[in-house]
Amino acid sequence: MFGEDGGLLRELLVERFNYCIYVVLLLIGLYAMIAKNNLIKKLIGMSIFQTAIILFYVSLGVKEGASIPIYKPEHDPHGHHAEDHADHKPKDANASSSASADAHDDHHEVQALTDEQTRQYANPLPHVLMLTAIVVGVATLGVALAVVQRIYRAYGTIEEDEVMKAIMEESQGIPSTKGSPKSKKGASKKRKAKKA
Amino acid sequence: MSGLELFNVFILVFLVVAAVIALRVKDLLIASVVFGIYSFLMCLLWAEMGAVDVAFTEAAVGAGVSAVFLIATVFNVKRDSSD
Numbered sequence: 001m002f003g004e005d006g007g008l009l010r011e012l013l014v015e016r017f018n019y020c021i022y023v024v025l026l027l028i029g030l031y032a033m034i035a036k037n038n039l040i041k042k043l044i045g046m047s048i049f050q051t052a053i054i055l056f057y058v059s060l061g062v063k064e065g066a067s068i069p070i071y072k073p074e075h076d077p078h079g080h081h082a083e084d085h086a087d088h089k090p091k092d093a094n095a096s097s098s099a100s101a102d103a104h105d106d107h108h109e110v111q112a113l114t115d116e117q118t119r120q121y122a123n124p125l126p127h128v129l130m131l132t133a134i135v136v137g138v139a140t141l142g143v144a145l146a147v148v149q150r151i152y153r154a155y156g157t158i159e160e161d162e163v164m165k166a167i168m169e170e171s172q173g174i175p176s177t178k179g180s181p182k183s184k185k186g187a188s189k190k191r192k193a194k195k196a
Numbered sequence: 197m198s199g200l201e202l203f204n205v206f207i208l209v210f211l212v213v214a215a216v217i218a219l220r221v222k223d224l225l226i227a228s229v230v231f232g233i234y235s236f237l238m239c240l241l242w243a244e245m246g247a248v249d250v251a252f253t254e255a256a257v258g259a260g261v262s263a264v265f266l267i268a269t270v271f272n273v274k275r276d277s278s279d
């Protein structure tokens with residue numbers, strides 16, 4: 001019983017350590033998005049959340065003892081064919097024997113890798129999916145930061161509670177009395193923009 | 197534990213440390229730079245895990261463009277944060 005338990009713990013902490021850290025990073029990001037008051041801190045938390053999910057997906061594609069998912073020279077049907085073609089070309093020009101023509105035909109057909117061969121490569125499918133996710137992530141971050149700059153120009157702050165207070169006061173028609181002159185200027189600018 | 201596994205664990209621990217520092221410092225410029233370090237560590241980890249295409253993209257986009265966006269925004273707004 002104890003030995004089995006120890007095995008489980010070992011599997012969790014040594015072989016599946018990636019997944020533990022993935023959960024920790026996910027929760028750090030989620031905490032920052034909910035509890036942090038500063039808008040830029042919230043966005044950093046969002047990015048950490050995104051990369052944690054990408055880490056999980058990339059971890060799914062890992063195989064023990066596997067290399068990167070690019071054809072090794074001996075497995076690549078096209079690379080082998082091209083190499084062979086270059087070898088045979090002068091021969092064909094000199095004397096087109098039937099044997100060399102047969103060999104030529106052989107290398108034209110693309111053959112699928114066997115299971116034994118595919119086991120030597122990491123699974124590329126999660127990588128391709130996550131490539132899209134990274135690009136979407138940076139686009140999201142760019143738009144969000146642009147909105148943060150716009151909020152700063154309108155309210156003079158990027159702290160969530162102060163922005164909420166300013167919005168509440170504005171909606172109740174009470175002119176904001178306290179606050180830096182910058183924020184007052186920003187608020188009046190915002191009102192001007194609304195009138196126009 | 198092989199050398200590669202040790203490298204993996206080392207980077208994973210530093211990832212959590214970098215994430216926590218990026219969220220705890222009051223200076224937003226430091227937070228942005230530490231976030232760039234976090235992205236670069238993540239990129240190293242993916243290269244080690246065999247996802248070289250994802251690692252390239254993360255190095256260019258995560259550690260490069262995202263960090264530049266964050267720093268540019270920090271210079272356009274206040275540098276200090278309440279939390």
